[in-house]
Amino acid sequence: MLRFIINPHSRSGKGKKIWENLKSLLPQDLIYQQFFTEYPGHGSKLAAQLTKEKEEPAPIVTIMGGDGSLNEALNGFHMENAPVLGYLPTGSGNDFARGMKLPADPAQALAHILNPKYFYQLDYGAVCYGDKARPASRRFLVSCGMGYDAAVCHQMNQTKIKKLLNAVHMGKISYLIIGIQQIIHCRFTDGTLKVDKQASIPLKNIAFISCHNLPYEGGGFPFAPGAKVDDGYLDLCIVTAKSRLRFTAVLFTAMLGGRHTRLNGVKLIRCREASLRLNAPLPLHTDGEVLGFYYGMEITCHPRELPTVW
Template identity: 40%
Template sequence: MYHFIINPKSKTGNGYKVWEVVKKKLDEQKIAYTYHLTQYAFHATKIARKLCKGKFEAIYLVVIGGDGTVNEVINGISNYKNVFLGYIPSGSSNDLARSLNIPADPIKALELILNAKTYPCFDHGIVNLQNKTTSRKFSVSCGIGFDASICYEALDSKIKKWLNGIKLGKLTYAIIGLKQLITYRPSDVTLILDEHQIKQFKNVYILASMIQPYEGGGLMMAPKANPRDQKLSVCIIYDINKLNVLFLLPSLFLGRHSHFNKVELFECTSLEIKTKEPLLLHTDGEFVGYSNHVKLRCKKEQLHMLL
């Protein structure tokens, strides 16, 4: 039995259209399933939690939506050993699908799920904000500062809706990023890697902690990220002027930014971030809150994927 969790509004209604295609195929093949349409923010978390609660047998969850919907679902899973997760992308950026080579075509993605013979396990990250008692899991990335401000604006952006309408939704974050660059003020940051190594950076624009290589609609922030090595792949861009940030952005799509001055990429199992002023934070493109003290860590091979 497959349990489908669908965000019908992902990519301006594309999620429901994808579900209609998938449902037809399931019915044709007489495959047993249940389906659940999300109706509000974090509804997918509640659905996943209810489906998994008290279950000891294998549970097959399939997400239809964007990276944010997957994020909600993994935050509702408690018994990871029993849960097998499939993903049919229907969002604007679909960076998890891009990183895992999941087909954009919904029927091909469904066939990948139905024909899965092995269930590879992937890491996920956990972030704790000092001013909050709860933690958030993430499967793609966690960013603080500039990229989080882009995600925050994109949540209810007319630009995003328009681009989705003309099938160019993956450009949303790049275009909003150019707009944000005009007003964004970089911050000084102190990092503590693996509880002992201290790094300090001035005027930080981008600080992304990656599980997968891609975020932001195809930005290859961490080209060498391995989602099965129990490490966060961190990309930090700092102490450069806005014109140089503009020149650097195209290289992010190609994963060639490591050659630029004032760009550092490194790995760690845990990361502590301290700033003077509270900054925006996102997980998998979803706004989490503001904080000036954040702790992140990587959990090894928790997510069983239907691939």
């Protein structure tokens, strides 16, 4: 059984039309179900409904949308009844598709799902945040982060520039514009990082700390070029900077194929779990979805728990 969760508002509102075109490519004798998301968070509710009971064999649940649509589904799945995940990329960033080397064309991606060549067991991450009175947690498939990267995501989700540029297939420029703005406005703070229950590492002038299950975030920035989605580890990219000029150099070299890893103030750590504590609150995101401002986070890798097909 094939099931599709479709974000009709993806690709600047063209998602529904794209899906109608894709349906014409489905075999006439194929049995499938389609579900359209109607509001933010609806994808999680649909995913929960579709995985409420155990099925053998596990159904293929295909998400059509962007990284945010994938994140909603992942956070709705009952993982004890985990489906086989399929993906049709129609987002603006598409960092999951980029990191997995999936076809950017939804029609080609659909062909892979209908005639699969690869089945993988993917890792996913979970982040805990909030305080003792109101603890919260959320899963992520691509990345999570605190600081500059989350600030860019926050503004991206609010600006009208993104929709305008996506409409003319220039969505990446919106990331560049907002990224430059946030270099000026983002906050730096101090804190401590504890990795795999080792001694705490003091950090000064934290610009951002991103945690990666896949190499890219922010529409193609390879902040963790060595991250692998099925190795049982998460890759931390820690960026500290004494000045905004030096921080700009880090971001510029990151655009050039991940060369930022050679610079002072950039550190990559591979871990199974980590705990970050900050002196001042910074924004937190999971797969580009901003959760608010917090004084830290705790992350954990869940190795090879998500079946995927393409």
